[in-house]
Amino acid sequence: MKLFKKIITLMLVMTFAVGAFVSDYSTVEAAKKKTVKQKDIVVVLDPGHDSVHHGFQAYNLDEATINLYIAYYCKNELERYNGVKVYMTRYGFECPYGANPDSASGCLSARVDYAKKLKADFYVSIHNDYDADVDPNVSGCKVIIPNPNYRPDLCVAGYNMASSILTQLTATGLKIDDWKMCPNGTGIVTRDSAGGKYPDGSAKDYYAVINKTKSNGMPGIIIEHAYVTNKADRENHLSTVEQYQQLGVADATAIANYYGLKLK
Numbered sequence: 001m002k003l004f005k006k007i008i009t010l011m012l013v014m015t016f017a018v019g020a021f022v023s024d025y026s027t028v029e030a031a032k033k034k035t036v037k038q039k040d041i042v043v044v045l046d047p048g049h050d051s052v053h054h055g056f057q058a059y060n061l062d063e064a065t066i067n068l069y070i071a072y073y074c075k076n077e078l079e080r081y082n083g084v085k086v087y088m089t090r091y092g093f094e095c096p097y098g099a100n101p102d103s104a105s106g107c108l109s110a111r112v113d114y115a116k117k118l119k120a121d122f123y124v125s126i127h128n129d130y131d132a133d134v135d136p137n138v139s140g141c142k143v144i145i146p147n148p149n150y151r152p153d154l155c156v157a158g159y160n161m162a163s164s165i166l167t168q169l170t171a172t173g174l175k176i177d178d179w180k181m182c183p184n185g186t187g188i189v190t191r192d193s194a195g196g197k198y199p200d201g202s203a204k205d206y207y208a209v210i211n212k213t214k215s216n217g218m219p220g221i222i223i224e225h226a227y228v229t230n231k232a233d234r235e236n237h238l239s240t241v242e243q244y245q246q247l248g249v250a251d252a253t254a255i256a257n258y259y260g261l262k263l264k
């Protein structure tokens with residue numbers, strides 16, 4: 001019986017010792033983790049178009065200018081969160097990479113190169129729409145995401161970010177655009193190039209900023225916020241600085257939610 005008691009006591013002492021060691025070790029590890037700074041998420045916002053390639057110019061509204069406003073408001077809002085660095089592919093009206101009046105392609109490539117240099121985690125291209133048939137009934141928001149080819153993980157990232165964005169944009173009163181080019185009812189669409197291929201032979205994404213970001217290993221999306229050719233979209237979302245701010249804040253909130261960022 002005495003021996004038994006001794007063994008029990010020894011076991012208890014050992015348990016305590018091991019427990020103390022483990023908790024000491026955990027404390028040290030936790031302290032170590034605190035001193036290793038987590039890498040900030042890098043988001044590159046791309047205000048679509050510029051002073052040479054304007055996008056739409058209609059109803060006294062200029063898409064390149066509206067996109068720039070939305071991007072600035074998005075950047076300001078996103079910078080209220082911890083753990084994120086936000087850059088823009090242009091901060092002024094001109095293409096900062098040398099505008100070629102005959103083609104936007106060089107500027108689009110240079111924008112993606114800029115994001116690559118920054119090791120961007122996400123490339124978010126900010127646009128607004130003009131219905132090619134000037135159909136006044138076409139309205140609402142959609143997000144064009146990478147197709148599932150070549151880098152399916154970037155398609156998944158694009159899909160999840162797009163869901164987050166559409167949640168916020170529809171909360172501003174915008175409808176979902178069931179885009180007639182690629183209708184599926186969800187407002188989250190992909191569009192394939194007719195002839196272009198990725199290195200594995202699969203169809204490239206149609207839009208340059210999507211196929212170029214994908215080729216550089218980054219998820220890239222295009223947000224089409226609203227239609228200038230629709231009266232309600234134009235008057236309620238694209239006409240005042242306050243409306244641009246609302247769209248920029250919606251985009252920022254969506255990006256912050258996607259990454260689970262916390263306000264400073």
Ligand SMILES: [Zn+2]
Nearest residue numbers: 048055127128
């Ligand atoms: Zn555009």
